[in-house]
Amino acid sequence: MKKPIFLFILALLLLTNIALGQGIAKWSDYWEKPASLISEPPGPITYPGFFKSSALVWIRIYQKGIASQDLPACVFHPSCSRFAFGAIQQAGPVKGVLLAGDRLLRCNPFALPYYQFDGEKLSDQVARYVRNKK
């Protein structure tokens, strides 16, 4: 009896992941930018795929549910979770997770000499690591 319920909950969770992931992939840019910087409408709905949407949803859940309970501890701007979100969005789930793992290891007290200090945090943008080939 427990097995079908477990499978049902699992399927529901997967579907929620995909649905939320689509919405997040489409609208995340709008959440991050001030309205004055938005020049183009979000365009048609894109389907980021299961792994990408799952990763994005779990990062968003971490940001809203766990990270919001602590003081901002990350030494970087954007923070590690935002970096991971951006990396997965721009580079895909595989490279994105690798870049996120590397970023977590670079987020340490010895990082100061190697990055630009913007007055409050160390600047380390996703664009440095993810480049669009022309």
Next chain:
Amino acid sequence: MSEIKNKIGLILILLIIPLQADDLSTNPAKVLQFANYLFEQEDYLRAAIEYERYLFLTDQQNDTILFKTGLCHQFRQRYDYAVESFDHILDNQNSALTQTARLAVLYNYAQQQNWLAIRARGFQNDDEFFYYYLASLKTNSVQSVKDLTFNRWDMGLFEKVQDDSLRAALIAIENQKQQIKPKSPIVASFLSTIFPGLGKAYIDRPGDAIFAGFMTSLAAIVAWQAFESKLLVTGVITSGITLSFYLGTIYGSYIGTQLYNESLHKKLAEQLEKLNPVQKNPYWLKWQKK
């Protein structure tokens, strides 16, 4: 009788109004006047549209207007359109603006970071040589070590620079460039594969190396302990974290080495920027004053 007069007056007004409007949009002189007004007001998008309307109406090669159209696109940071406009000037062999247009094309390509296009254009004078050399420096910074050995800068090219001070400064920068020893991203990845963090030590980041080695080892020990204690869920989660740390360090070492090589060239590019002819004497200043 007065009603008829009013009606005739109304009909005349209705006939005149469209004629005036038509005159504004089809009379080249007025279109040009309006475009110049927009240019002075720094409304570059609308100015470009009006200049292009003028070119369409006159159907003639007008290098001055083409140049101003290019400037409009440049000022609104549409460098691709700017290059297109400046390139049209180069179609006319006898144009007085040919040299300035060539420089403008190179400047806009540099803004686009289209270094290969700059190298393909070659150079005809000192100003253009500056961009040719800058493009060489920038393309070298993103090439692999193997490519660099086949793409050495030809020192003989410096003899074509007329200005002695510029030549001396460029040679000094080139000598510094020759001393740069780029590191191999593959070696860095390989070192990180042997032990997490070694690749970071290779690119002079001992702090990152220690932290990466410590954290990856810690995560691996926790995962192993969890499996030993038959804590399956904890084991799977910590194994995932260990794997993402381990593979992340390998990939991070690869990308980090590329960035390290680029940063070495970036310092030279900053020195080179002080010699930029357009930086010293912007070619668009006299057009703005008009």
